[in-house]
Amino acid sequence: MKIFISAGEPSGDLHAANLIHALRERVPDAEFTGYGGPKMTEAGAKLKYPLVNLAVMWFLSVFQNIVTFVRLIVLADRCFRDERPDAVVLVDYPGLNWWIARRAKARGIPVFYFVPPQLWAWAGWRVKKVREFVDLVLCSLPFEPAWYAERGVKHAVHVGHPYFDELQDRDLDETFTTAQEAHGRPLLAILPGSRTLELKRNLPILVRAAAKLAAKRPDVRFAVACLHEKHRVLAEEIVAETLQGCSGLPSPDLEIYAARTPELIRVADVAWSVSGSVSLELMMEALPTVILYKVRPIDLVIARPFIKAKYITLVNLLADAELMPEYLTSQDVSDELVRHAERWLSDPEAMARATSALAALRYTAARPGATSRAADRILAWLRDPAEAVAPYRGPHASSRPISLESADVDDAKA
Structure with a gap:
């Protein structure tokens, strides 16, 4: 199995690396490539470009790097054509990732969005791109699946925020x-x-x-x-x-x-x-x-x-x-x-x-296990899309929140 992952920020690089570990636990011979940073490399992905080094925000910064972004879109499309990954996983970083999703869909490759951008907060019109180019949205926040469903996105499931996994293991x-x-x-x-x-x-x-x-x-x-x-x-x-x-x-x-x-x-x-x-x-x-x-x-x-x-x-x-x-x-x-x-x-x-x-x-709100649930959903989709959007019955199905040593309010910051 070959999976292309695109993450463009330090937090996304970490989430992507943890997802690679979770997927490899389930599919030991899986191969990973794409755009990301040092965490993905440590997890065993072969980066085609260190996109984390190009983390930009706001409109002018994007325009200043437009030539590089176009080159990365072309590079990803060649990968989809020549290496033919089984899936493309996007991690946050809207803008470039929309174009990567577009090229993957044009090549007939399933697209998954892990930690999707907060379209409900701004740029809501971009939900059209989700409908067109994303097969399954792996939502971080509990209200997101309903928001997507109201706007015609058929497949969006709540897996939770992977940040809680990282906090639990830190x-x-x-x-x-x-x-x-x-x-x-x-x-x-x-x-x-x-x-x-x-x-x-x-x-x-x-x-x-x-x-x-x-x-x-x-x-x-x-x-x-x-x-x-x-x-x-x-x-x-x-x-x-x-x-x-x-x-x-x-x-x-x-x-x-x-x-x-x-x-x-x-x-x-x-x-x-x-x-x-x-x-x-x-x-x-x-x-x-x-x-x-x-x-x-x-x-x-x-x-x-x-x-x-x-x-x-x-x-x-x-x-x-x-x-x-x-x-x-x-x-x-x-x-x-x-x-x-x-x-x-x-x-x-x-x-x-x-x-x-x-x-x-x-x-x-703090529900660990998001990364494992996301890995299960991705692999389920590749077997049978209907299985991927069914109610979750995996080992991390519990909604019990995370527990810290400082769980009691009086002990947390006394």
Whole structure:
């Protein structure tokens, strides 16, 4: 069996790698190729292009890379013609993946979308492409199958969000967490995003907010969680430059770390984070968080008419309430970030309300086993499409939510 997988972001690369492992458990001699990143390579896929290195967002960035995208579409089409994979699996990353789906369907190859883009939130008209080019949508969120069905997509099933699988299997560095806890002072985790452009746009606001909060609460420590070492170096430059412009404000007690996001989320008291799937991890730890997503004014003007969802944050969408205050903005909202963090840190009742709401949502929404269910559905479709859309009866059919050591609200962030 040959399977082509296309993932274009670090999170998608991880989800794709885990799916490869799940599929190989079921089909040991399966071969994997496609577009992705280092996680897919580690899982045994033979990459035709490191698409994760080209992770882009917003309209102008796409146009700037149009020649590369066209080349990748042609390369994928040649693969479909010459190597004839049994299936094509797309992981998030709309735009390029629509074209890959189009070429796969033209070659008569089944197409599966794992972690589909949030069309219900924006660009809802693109559901036509799902109807035309995708055989089976493997939905991450429980309301998505009904949304697709109402718009004529015949085959969409809820498998759950693979992020919960990764959280369940994750090991933390206890030496690091113990050292952080030994400080005995409140810790605010800053999560500036996994993309370089996100880091450049959001971190200056987050650093200004840190300086402003330090003026009011000098006891608070700050820790910036970067994806990797290159981002850590870039973050150091951004922090230094931003603090130079914060005249009249104290320099916050701030450290910058690479590849320590899970540990910092575990030990933090509150957080400021860029919007993304990391919000699910923040929910799992019942960590009161403000969500920021800074864009250019022109991008916001272009995007606003297409945004249909009430919220931009997965946690808020799952709760249908703003459990995490969120700001999709082109403005400096550092004062708002400070206001929320100061309230949680200074008011135990406000902190308890925030953690309790997140813990309650965690209990109802965190369902592990998405990757295994997705693998079962894909293989079932290749045997018999009717079997793939039947009620799930696999080993991970239970809807019981994930269980953490911090399951009790009082223990989560006491």
